[in-house]
Amino acid sequence: MPIIAIRNMTKRFGQTVAVRELDLEIADGEFVTLLGPSGCGKTTTLRCLSGLEEPDTGEIHFGDRCVFSSARGVVVPPGGRGIGLVFQHYALWPHMTVFQNVAFGLRKKGLTRSEIRTRVRSTLGVLGLDEHEGRYPSELSGGQQQRVALARMIVTQPEILLFDEPLSNLDAKLRMTLRAELKRLHGEIGATTVYVTHDQLEALTLSTRIAVMKDGVVQQMDTPQEVYHFPRNLFVAEFMGNPTANFLPATVTSAGPPPTVALQWNPDVPLVLPSPTPLPESAEVVINVRPEDIGFSVTPQSGYLPATVYATLPTGAECITYGRLTPGGQEVVLKGPEEEHACLGLNQPFWLGLKRGNVFDAREGTLISSFGFSSREEDS
Amino acid sequence: MNTRAWLRRRLLRLVRRPERAWGLGLILVLLVFVVIPLGYMAVHSFMFDSLGPRYVRGAVPGELTTFYWQRVLTGGLARSIFWQPFLNSLLIAILMTAIALPTGALFAWLVARTDVPFKGFFSAALIVPYIVPSWTVGLAWLTVFKSPRFGGQPGLLYAVLGIDPPAWLGYGLLPIVISLGIHYVPYTFILLRGALTTIDAQLEESAEILGSKRWEILRKITFPLVLPALGSAFVLTFGKGLGEFGTQAFLGLPIRYYTLSTRVYAAFQNRQQAEGYVLTLILILVTTLTVFANQKLIGARKRYTTISGKGAYHRVTKLGRWRRPATALLGAFILLFVAGPLGLITLETVMRYEGQYALSNLTLHYWIGAGDPMLAEGQPGIFRSSFILGAIGNSLQLAVITALVCGVLGIMLGYVVVRMRGTVLSRSIEFLSFTPYMIPGIAFGGIYLSLFARSWGPLPALYGTLTLLVLTCTMKYLPFASSSGVAAMHQIDPSLEEAAELHGARWGRRFVRILAPLAKSGFLSAVLLTLITTMRTLDLIVLLVTPQTRTMTSILFRFQQQSFTQHAYGIMLLIVIITLIGHFAVRRLGGKIEF
Ligand SMILES: Nc1ncnc2c1ncn2[C@@H]1O[C@H](COP(=O)(O)OP(=O)(O)O)[C@@H](O)[C@H]1O
Ligand SMILES: [Mg+2]
Numbered sequence: 016m017p018i019i020a021i022r023n024m025t026k027r028f029g030q031t032v033a034v035r036e037l038d039l040e041i042a043d044g045e046f047v048t049l050l051g052p053s054g055c056g057k058t059t060t061l062r063c064l065s066g067l068e069e070p071d072t073g074e075i076h077f078g079d080r081c082v083f084s085s086a087r088g089v090v091v092p093p094g095g096r097g098i099g100l101v102f103q104h105y106a107l108w109p110h111m112t113v114f115q116n117v118a119f120g121l122r123k124k125g126l127t128r129s130e131i132r133t134r135v136r137s138t139l140g141v142l143g144l145d146e147h148e149g150r151y152p153s154e155l156s157g158g159q160q161q162r163v164a165l166a167r168m169i170v171t172q173p174e175i176l177l178f179d180e181p182l183s184n185l186d187a188k189l190r191m192t193l194r195a196e197l198k199r200l201h202g203e204i205g206a207t208t209v210y211v212t213h214d215q216l217e218a219l220t221l222s223t224r225i226a227v228m229k230d231g232v233v234q235q236m237d238t239p240q241e242v243y244h245f246p247r248n249l250f251v252a253e254f255m256g257n258p259t260a261n262f263l264p265a266t267v268t269s270a271g272p273p274p275t276v277a278l279q280w281n282p283d284v285p286l287v288l289p290s291p292t293p294l295p296e297s298a299e300v301v302i303n304v305r306p307e308d309i310g311f312s313v314t315p316q317s318g319y320l321p322a323t324v325y326a327t328l329p330t331g332a333e334c335i336t337y338g339r340l341t342p343g344g345q346e347v348v349l350k351g352p353e354e355e356h357a358c359l360g361l362n363q364p365f366w367l368g369l370k371r372g373n374v375f376d377a378r379e380g381t382l383i384s385s386f387g388f389s390s391r392e393e394d395s
Numbered sequence: 396m397n398t399r400a401w402l403r404r405r406l407l408r409l410v411r412r413p414e415r416a417w418g419l420g421l422i423l424v425l426l427v428f429v430v431i432p433l434g435y436m437a438v439h440s441f442m443f444d445s446l447g448p449r450y451v452r453g454a455v456p457g458e459l460t461t462f463y464w465q466r467v468l469t470g471g472l473a474r475s476i477f478w479q480p481f482l483n484s485l486l487i488a489i490l491m492t493a494i495a496l497p498t499g500a501l502f503a504w505l506v507a508r509t510d511v512p513f514k515g516f517f518s519a520a521l522i523v524p525y526i527v528p529s530w531t532v533g534l535a536w537l538t539v540f541k542s543p544r545f546g547g548q549p550g551l552l553y554a555v556l557g558i559d560p561p562a563w564l565g566y567g568l569l570p571i572v573i574s575l576g577i578h579y580v581p582y583t584f585i586l587l588r589g590a591l592t593t594i595d596a597q598l599e600e601s602a603e604i605l606g607s608k609r610w611e612i613l614r615k616i617t618f619p620l621v622l623p624a625l626g627s628a629f630v631l632t633f634g635k636g637l638g639e640f641g642t643q644a645f646l647g648l649p650i651r652y653y654t655l656s657t658r659v660y661a662a663f664q665n666r667q668q669a670e671g672y673v674l675t676l677i678l679i680l681v682t683t684l685t686v687f688a689n690q691k692l693i694g695a696r697k698r699y700t701t702i703s704g705k706g707a708y709h710r711v712t713k714l715g716r717w718r719r720p721a722t723a724l725l726g727a728f729i730l731l732f733v734a735g736p737l738g739l740i741t742l743e744t745v746m747r748y749e750g751q752y753a754l755s756n757l758t759l760h761y762w763i764g765a766g767d768p769m770l771a772e773g774q775p776g777i778f779r780s781s782f783i784l785g786a787i788g789n790s791l792q793l794a795v796i797t798a799l800v801c802g803v804l805g806i807m808l809g810y811v812v813v814r815m816r817g818t819v820l821s822r823s824i825e826f827l828s829f830t831p832y833m834i835p836g837i838a839f840g841g842i843y844l845s846l847f848a849r850s851w852g853p854l855p856a857l858y859g860t861l862t863l864l865v866l867t868c869t870m871k872y873l874p875f876a877s878s879s880g881v882a883a884m885h886q887i888d889p890s891l892e893e894a895a896e897l898h899g900a901r902w903g904r905r906f907v908r909i910l911a912p913l914a915k916s917g918f919l920s921a922v923l924l925t926l927i928t929t930m931r932t933l934d935l936i937v938l939l940v941t942p943q944t945r946t947m948t949s950i951l952f953r954f955q956q957q958s959f960t961q962h963a964y965g966i967m968l969l970i971v972i973i974t975l976i977g978h979f980a981v982r983r984l985g986g987k988i989e990f
Contacts, residue, residue, distance in 0.1 A: 067600050067710075094606025106597035110619040119615075120605035171605065 017076075018043040018207050019064070019175065024073030026059050026231075033059040035231040037073070041224075046201050046208045047236075048218040051228035052254070057211040060228075061177050064209060065100050066093035077175065099168035100177040104184065105160050107152040113139070113163050114148040120171040138170040158189045169204065176201075178210040182217065194220060215255055219243060227251045244388070245373065249380040252303045252373065258335060258348050261309070263302040264377060267294045273386075276300065280343030284320055286369070290386035294374065300383065304372035306335065306350035308387070312366045313358065319366035322347060324359045338367065413902050418811040418820045421804075425827040428870045432842045433830075439845075440464065440672035447669070463669040467677075476658065477674065484655040487571055487643070488636040494576030495632050499583025500625065502725065506584075507591035509712045511721050518588075520729045525581035526978045527737075527971045528931040528948070530641035532574035534955070534967060535736030537645065538743050540565035545649040548749035548960065551739075555752055567652040574642050577732045579635070583628040590624035591617075596709045609712070630689045634682045638835025640934035645955060655681075656837045656934070663841045663938050671845075675838035683833050737971065744965040761961035771959045777966065783950065787969070790930060790947040793861060797868040798926035801876040804869070805921050806914060809880025814889070825881070832874040836934035843867045844938045859941040867939060868929045875928070876921045883917030884910075920981045927977035931970050 019041040026034040034056040041047050049057040062068035064075060066082065069090060075083040082091040107116055114135055121131045139145050142162040152160055161181060168176060181197075182190045198221055201208055212218055218225045219239045226236040227250075235247040246252035252260060268285065269275040274294040275287050286302075294300065312319060322338040325346070329335075334356035338347045347367060359365065371387025409416050440463060447454040451462055467477045505511045506518055524532065540560045541550040552560050563569055598620065602612045640656040647657060655678050662671035714721055743749070747758040747770070758764070759776070766773040777783050808828055815821040831839065847866065848858035857863035887910060895905045911918075933948040940949040947966050954963035 065604060067603065093600070093604045096604075098604065100601070100604050102597040102601065104595065104597065106595060106601045108598055108601070108616060108620075110622075119602065123606055167601070 017041055018045075018078050019209070020074075020076040021060075021064070022074040022076075024060075024063060024070045024075065026056075026063055026068065026070045032231050034063065034070070037231070037233060039226065039233065039236070041207060041209065043207055044205050046210065046221055046223045048210045048212060048222040048225045049228055050212060050215060050218040050225050050254075051234075053213055055228045056231040057213075057228055058179055059231075061100075061179055061209060061211050064175075065098055065177055066091060066096050067100075096175075097173050098175045098177055099171065099173035101161075101164045101168050101179065101181045103180040105152075105164040105181075107160055107163055107167075109152050111151075112148065113144060113150050113152070113155070116152070116163055117148075117166045117170050120167065124171070134170060135166075138166045142166050157185050158193065161185065161193060165200070169200070169206075172204075174206060176206045176208045178208065180212055181210075183212070183214070190217075197221060215257070227254060229254075245382065245385060246303075247382050249301065249303070249375050252375070256305055258306055258350070260306065261302075261304045261347050263304070263345070263347075265300055265302050267296060267298045267300060270294055270296045274384075276302065278302075278320070278340075278343075280345040281320060281340050284318075286320070287318060288369075288374070288386040289371075290374075290384055292384045294384060298383075299377035301375045301377050301380075302369070302372055303375060304369045306348045308370045308372055309347065309349040310351075310368045310370055311336075311338075311349065312368070313363070314366070316366050316368065319368045320347075322365055322367050324361060324363045324365060326361070327356055327359050329353050329356070338365065340367075414811045414814045415820075417807055418815060418824060421808055421811060421824050422820065422827070424804075425824065428866070429827055429830050432846050433834075435846055436672045436675060436842050440669055440676060442669065444667065444669040446667055463673050467670060467673045475653075476670070477655075477677075480653040480655050480658045481677070483568070483653065484637055486568065487575065487639075487654060488633050490568075490572040491576040491579060491636050492629060492632045494572065495579035496583050496625070496628060498576070498728075499580045499628065500587050502580070502728075503584045503587035503591060505721055505725065507588045508709060509714050509718075509721070511714060511718060511725065513722070517725050517729070520733055521584050521725075522581050522978075523733050523975070524578050525585070526927070526974050528641065528933065528967075528974075529575065529578045529639060530645055530933070531740070531967065531971065532577050532732060532736050533570065533642040533645050534964065535739045536570045536574055537565070538739045538960075538964075540570065548958070550750065551752070554750035562650055566646050566650040571642055571646050571652075574646070575636055575639055578642075579632045582631050583625070586624045586628045586631075587621055590621040592709070594620050599709075626689050626692065630686055634685045634833075635835075637682055637685070638678060638837065638934075640835070640837040640937070641952075644952070656835060659835075659837050659841055660938065663844060668845050671841050675834075675841055678838050679834050682835060686833065737968075740964045740967055740971075744961050744968060746961065749960055761965055771962060774959060774962060777962065777969070782945075783962070783966065786945045786947050786950045786966075789861065789944060793864050793868065793946060794926045794929040796861075796865050797872065797929045798922045800865065800869050801872050801925045802918050802922035804873060805876025805878075805880035806883065806910075806918055807880070808873075808877040809882070809884035809914075810910070812877075812881050813884040825877070828877040829874050831871050834871075836871065836932065837937070839871050840867060840935050840938040843870075859943055861944050863939055864936055864944055864946070867935060868925075868932065871935055872925045872928055875924055879917050879921035879924075880914075883914040883921075886917070887913050916984050920984050923977050923981045923984070927974040927981075930973050930977070 017040040019039070021037055021039040024034060024037045025032065037060065049060055051057055059068060063070045063083070070083060070085065072085045073083070074081065074085070077096065081087070081089050082096050083089055108119070111119070117135045117138060118131050121134060126134070136145070136148070139148055142165055144159065144162055144166060147155060147159060147163075152163065155163065164181070182193055185193065194217060201221075210218075210221060222239055224236060225239055225242045227234045227242060229250050235242055235251050237245075242251065243255050246255060249262070253262070264279040265276040265286070266279065267274055268277050270293040271288075272291050272293050273287050273289055275285050276294070277285060288294075288302075315321070320340055322340045325337040325339050327334055327336045330353075332353060333350055334353040335348060335350050336356050336359055338349065339345065340347060341364070349367065369387070372385070373382055374384045374386065375381060376383050441459055441461060443451070443454045443456050443458050443460055443462070445456050447456050447458075447460075447462075451460075454460070454462075467473060502517075502521055506514050506521075511517070537550065539551045541548075542553060542559055542562070542565050543549050544559070545562070545566065550560070550565070552558050594617065599612050599616050602616050607615070638656055640660065643654045643657050644660065646652075647654060653661070655674060659671055659674045659678060662668075662674055744761055745757050745759060747756050747760060760767065760770065762776045763778050764776040765779055766775040774780060774782075808824060812821045812825050834842075843863065843866070847854065847863055848856065850856040857866070891913070892905050892909055895909050900908065931948065933952060936946060937949060937952060940946060947970055951963050951966045951970075954960075954966070
């Protein structure tokens with residue numbers, strides 16, 4: 016049985032529909048990330064789970080307990096749901112010390128003073144905050160404040176942990192460290208976690224599953240690998256990956272297998288896609304290839320697309336190269352080890368080979384087939 | 396050669412970056428008009444004044460003495476000169492705060508956090524007592540409860556019901572406390588409503604998730620978070636209440652109920668300067684202590700700003716069956732204490748004879764009539780009397796000039812303070828420009844009367860000139876203007892100005908093209924606020940006016956004492972209208988309300 020089940024949940028604010036007919040199931044111990052651009056309804060979903068916001072319609076179950084049902088009129092208040100929540104701005108109480116902040120939730124659990132003290136101390140210890148218990152939040156750094164917020168959440172040992180962009184206020188380095196800490200913490204206490212972020216890297220590194228949202232609707236819910244390699248539609252494909260993947264409009268000239276397509280920008284080069292599944296004859300499609308899945312050669316090769324180098328952006332370990340297809344001039348971005356790209360100079364001609372990618376229906380934007388992946392990956 | 400190069404560099408720097416020169420100029424102004432007056436007063440409270448020889452045989456004016464301090468604090472008359480008025484002042488301040496704070500806090504919570512209806516209307520109406528002069532309710536109170544036993548005509552209660560209200564109901568402590576309490580409700584209301592809406596909603600939600608009930612959240616989270624705002628409200632109310640003059644004069648003097656501020660007035664009025672200094676110093680001391688006590692109480696370590704996070708949408712508290720009573724309470728308050736007083740004052744101005752509530756008694760005589768020897772000793776209607784029109788002209792002139800001077804000074808001050816942040820100069824300017832705030836108006840007027848009335852150093856004698864009034868009002872209201880100026884300049888990132896500098900824009904051009912447009916709305920609202928504050932001020936100028944420099948408030952005060960009630964109330968109404976218009980203009984500009 017899933018520990019969290021959202022059924023057909025809708026939440027409106029006046030005219031805007033923040034969440035639309037959402038269905039979501041999360042298993043015990045999972046780390047699920049709600050990922051999507053700002054305003055897509057992630058926070059609203061989380062707040063509905065926490066009980067801070069009341070959905071207009073739908074049901075929410077935690078295990079076998081119904082915590083919200085519009086039809087049956089069930090509304091369990093936030094305090095009764097057994098959840099913990101970390102807000103984006105931490106929401107530490109500025110008039111209480113670190114100790115008081117963390118102890119707040121324990122006071123109503125009928126514990127004795129010394130029990131409270133032990134539990135607060137040990138939680139602070141786990142998060143490396145032992146020395147700061149007497150300080151006020153304003154006297155702590157951003158990372159420390161974040162840890163206090165974590166301590167305040169886990170000290171009451173909730174079964175479900177909710178996070179709303181907890182790392183977005185920190186600098187890049189600290190974000191990295193805390194990401195690792197969060198992952199360890201999840202591994203250690205094993206509580207089911209729902210994590211909201213707009214940062215795909217965070218989602219990819221932390222989650223067991225990712226739910227990509229757009230305009231209040233879940234577009235795809237899958238493992239990070241699945242979401243990254245086999246985006247179910249163009250929106251997900253565009254949202255995942257940095258730099259943004261390549262999208263080449265094309266027409267299917269031969270169904271195959273293997274199918275052959277002609278690029279809209281460069282119809283003279285017939286492109287054979289290494290795929291065991293046929294494509295509908297003369298369909299309008301979009302070929303989606305990740306930058307790291309494009310190889311190149313400085314001499315012409317059959318099945319490779321001619322292009323010129325527009326700019327190379329080395330980042331240390333790897334290099335991002337922008338090219339322009341010739342003729343046509345469509346921009347293509349590729350990524351690879353820096354030493355491989357070192358030979359590319361400005362305006363130099365080179366030839367691009369698409370190693371693997373996805374084919375989307377141009378009109379519907381849905382995934383119709385993938386190519387170049389080993390069959391094991393494709394089956395999964 | 397070297398010195399010339401040095402001089403040249405200095406000069407260029409002054410042209411390029413004028414804030415240092417300005418800063419020095421401002422410090423000079425503040426020294427002459429704030430520090431020296433305070434020092435002068437402190438020193439002269441230990442010297443015989445010109446009336447000294449009348450009290451002490453052989454006393455020489457200017458001779459050092461502790462006579463006045465003894466007379467005020469321990470002498471045979473100390474009880475009536477100081478202790479009784481001092482206790483009265485304290486009692487008034489405590490009781491009016493006890494009315495204003497809880498009322499304002501409750502109203503703020505209702506409007507900010509609950510589902511009470513007509514929030515826009517209530518918010519606007521609840522601010523009115525703060526806009527109109529503080530003695531508005533006091534004057535309206537008199538129209539109901541005054542008694543012919545204490546001079547003048549009977550009030551509404553006597554005329555209609557035939558009840559002669561007891562003195563304690565019409566004058567003294569009770570009505571003073573009530574009218575001032577009502578005047579100060581908006582202070583708490585505005586400050587607390589601001590705090591309640593800007594607290595990060597998540598701070599309360601965090602507690603909710605941990606299972607706290609609504610009342611517990613209010614007590615343990617919300618209340619401590621708005622405590623600093625409540626503290627400011629307390630200081631403002633208590634501190635200002637101590638120094639209030641108008642209400643205490645209108646409602647206290649007829650029954651010889653004195654307070655510290657009316658004692659200060661009496662001392663200066665009777666030319667007993669040194670005694671006035673002693674009383675003034677004590678008044679300033681008590682006000683200052685209140686401010687420091689508050690800072691100690693709230694504590695530096697816990698001081699925090701509650702910046703609202705994103706999504707700080709507060710969910711409204713549903714009042715349920717309390718919604719109607721709450722609405723009725725707000726409505727009743729506005730009817731009784733906002734609309735009611737203004738209505739009574741208006742009515743008063745169109746009654747031929749006071750206390751005769753009949754249609755036949757209505758007249759516009761006091762507005763547009765020519766003089767009638769049988770009415771108000773032949774004083775013509777407000778719009779026909781050159782005496783009154785002159786006062787209106789003076790008031791407008793005073794207010795406009797003061798507001799402009801204050802506005803410009805405020806912007807300059809803001810510029811210097813912000814650009815030189817961290818330097819001693821910046822800190823001293825900020826501190827000194829705030830000092831006049833701690834000095835009650837009546838005391839401020841008293842000091843300026845004794846210092847600048849006669850010629851002093853290079854300054855000519857200013858007594859009887861509008862300049863003296865402008866000077867007094869400008870310095871007294873500088874704290875508003877400078878805090879607006881500092882706030883406005885804070886908004887402007889130095890890089891905006893530096894970018895213009897890189898394009899070769901000199902300081903003047905930068906000011907006109909970059910700073911002025913960006914600071915415009917802050918400047919305008921500071922100007923308008925000073926304007927309406929100056930329009931309604933009585934305590935600050937009452938000691939300084941002469942027949943030539945009479946203002947609306949000063950002749951109102953005189954008419955009220957002469958029982959020319961209709962004229963007094965007519966002028967009152969004009970002041971109310973002007974200040975209300977000014978206030979709505981400020982709101983239009985998006986200006987912040989300053990206290
Ligand atoms: N309390 C609220 N009142 C009105 N509109 C809201 C409120 N909360 C969220 N919204 C709107 O709902 C939509 C989804 O918001 P949110 O869930 O906060 O998005 P996200 O967290 O994904 O950035 C947005 O259009 C936002 O403006
Ligand atoms: Mg959000």
